[in-house]
Amino acid sequence: GSISTDGYTVYRMYDGEDSMVLHIGCWTHCRRLWVDALPSDRRAMDIIDPIGDMFRNEDLFRMMKLSSGQIKEKRLKLTGPILERIHHKVVMMMQDAKIMANELMRKAVNYTLNQWKSLRNILKDGAAEISNNLCEQxxxxxxxxxxxxxxxxxxxxxxxxxxxxxxxxxxxxxxxxxxxxxxxxxxxxxxxxxxxxxxxxxxxxxx
Structure with missing residues (x-):
């Protein structure tokens, strides 16, 4: 099955190649770090905006009442390119010394890259949510x-x-x-x- 979590270190146990569980990262937790960094650097919007596009896609899937298989297909087609753009921008930010000198931006960049494998796993399971906020509530x-x-x-x-x-x-x-x-x-x-x-x-x- 799948498990959706934040970036707490203990959940990395599910990231091994022999894991029977698909570990899916929470995009709400990722987004929160970029929102925290926004007052200190407006370039955080370069990540916040496409994450918003991903959540709008999820709202659309729910409105269309798609099955998990259909959601997986839609994610690959619509969300996949968004993920690639996010990853490219975050990698570029990591190479910018001025951005990485900002503690909040550095924290957001490092979190996103360190959790990237699990964050990208939403493309593998249409039944899984891209945020675990509901479970935390x-x-x-x-x-x-x-x-x-x-x-x-x-x-x-x-x-x-x-x-x-x-x-x-x-x-x-x-x-x-x-x-x-x-x-x-x-x-x-x-x-x-x-x-x-x-x-x-x-x-x-x-x-």
């Missing part, structure tokens, strides 16, 4: 409970809690009533109705 309930979770009891309990949070937020993303889903899940586990664990995931659940 799903973490808000966990963030709000941090003080309560300080007394959660043990590492095992924390892992179980995180697992349940993940299931419930996945239900919300798939417009599923969490209570109905959990009832179904527990019945399947108790009575052994489903042998394939993957089929028990919220994205495959049908009420």
């Amino acid at each position: 799903r973490m808000k309930p966990v963030k709000l409970l941090l003080k309560n979770c300080m007394n959660i009891g043990s590492e095992d309990a924390a892992g179980n809690s995180a697992f349940i949070f993940s299931l419930i937020e996945s239900c919300k993303l798939n417009d599923i009533d969490p209570q109905d889903y959990l009832k179904h899940l527990f019945e399947c586990i108790l009575w052994g109705k489903v042998c394939d664990r993957k089929a028990l995931l919220p994205c495959f659940y049908k009420s």
Whole structure:
């Protein structure tokens, strides 16, 4: 499958040639660095504008209600050339000593180039989003409970809690009533109705 992440170092474990997971970088996180650099150098717009074009393409794909296969084809045709232009401009910026002397611009340039392999992987999977903002927003309930979770009891309990949070937020993303889903899940586990664990995931659940 695929995983969409920001540039946190630990996710580089998915970048190896033997990885079974396609690592897809988040273009919102990349764009944010260029926006931060914009007040100090207007040339950041040379990257911000084409990233905006990519997101407009994604809005168009959603409006057209395209399948993942069709989105992949459209990305190769429409988004691929945009990516090449971005990469060319960022490489040119890296060779400009004046730009690289600007700390914020240097940070944006280095992030984009270091993450380029994963950022470009959006061309390989039409089902994957080019931004993981939606998933990060799903973490808000966990963030709000941090003080309560300080007394959660043990590492095992924390892992179980995180697992349940993940299931419930996945239900919300798939417009599923969490209570109905959990009832179904527990019945399947108790009575052994489903042998394939993957089929028990919220994205495959049908009420």
